[in-house]
Amino acid sequence: MTTSHAKYGELSLEYGASITSVPYHPGAAKYFSEKGFEVASVKDGAGNTESRNLRFVTGGESGTYYAFGSVIAQHATNNAGVNVVGLVGNGSQGNVQELEDGTADFAFCQSDVMAYAYNGTNLFESKVEGFSTVAALYMEQVQIVTTNPAIKTVADLAGKSVSIGAPGSGVYFNAIDVLGAYGLTENDIKPTYQSFGDSADALKNGQIDAAFIVAGAPTTAVTDLATTKDTYLVSLDSEHIAKLLETSDYYTETVIAKDVYFGD
Secondary structure: OEEEOOOOEEEEEEEEEEEEEOOOOHHHHHHHHHOOOEOOOOOOOOOOOOOOEEEEEOOOOOOHHHHHHHHHHHHHHHHOOOEEEEEOOOHHHHHHHHHHHOOOOEEEEEHHHHHHHHHOOOOOOOOOOOOEEEEEEEEEEEEEEEOOOOOOOHHHHOOOEEEOOOOOOHHHHHHHHHHHHOOOOHHHOEEEOOOHHHHHHHHHOOOOOEEEEEEOOOOHHHHHHHOOOOEEEOOOOHHHHHHHHOOOOOOEEEEEEHHHHOOO
């Protein structure tokens, strides 16, 4: 049974998974607007109004991005007068690169990775500016998962074995951001670099103390882990979240409702 350190839910961070495009396609933007999505911004005069095939890169075949993107592509094709083809992608960083290279017209991308691309930081050696945000879709949470009830705050991760995602990945930089808000660095923990599934297995087997998992809640890796071991989410306090937001405005403070993981 999964347990929480927070009384009414888990204080966390979230950021958006969005669709980005280059060039801007008016027909597709109109479709998303009519479906109730917030159309955040477009490049004036970009693209053209002629209907054509649109290549939409998503994520790996076993992930949420691919499944969701395939549904969107099919629905847009059936209802918007444009032919959208959903394609397997390599995640946010790879998707932005495909937009830049001209091998894709639309792509899923996390808002933090878009910020990295636009500013030429972290995952990107130089600025990538030739894309537009078409629609904000849903939020993903930065979740810190542990099976150790003594770990109650991010500060408690000091000296512990913590999975922080693959080196240079979006999860990695999320972890570095959060640790930094608490005055910690990668050198202050015993880092491992694992996928969500491998992190859950390592927690289950007692090989690590905690893991950063960045995904919409509830997350399968967490719920599956909780069927075998008491599992806890580590809260972030408002003071340190505010400190993080001063330098990383692509995050938003949020609360994971108690019943998402912990029942009524």
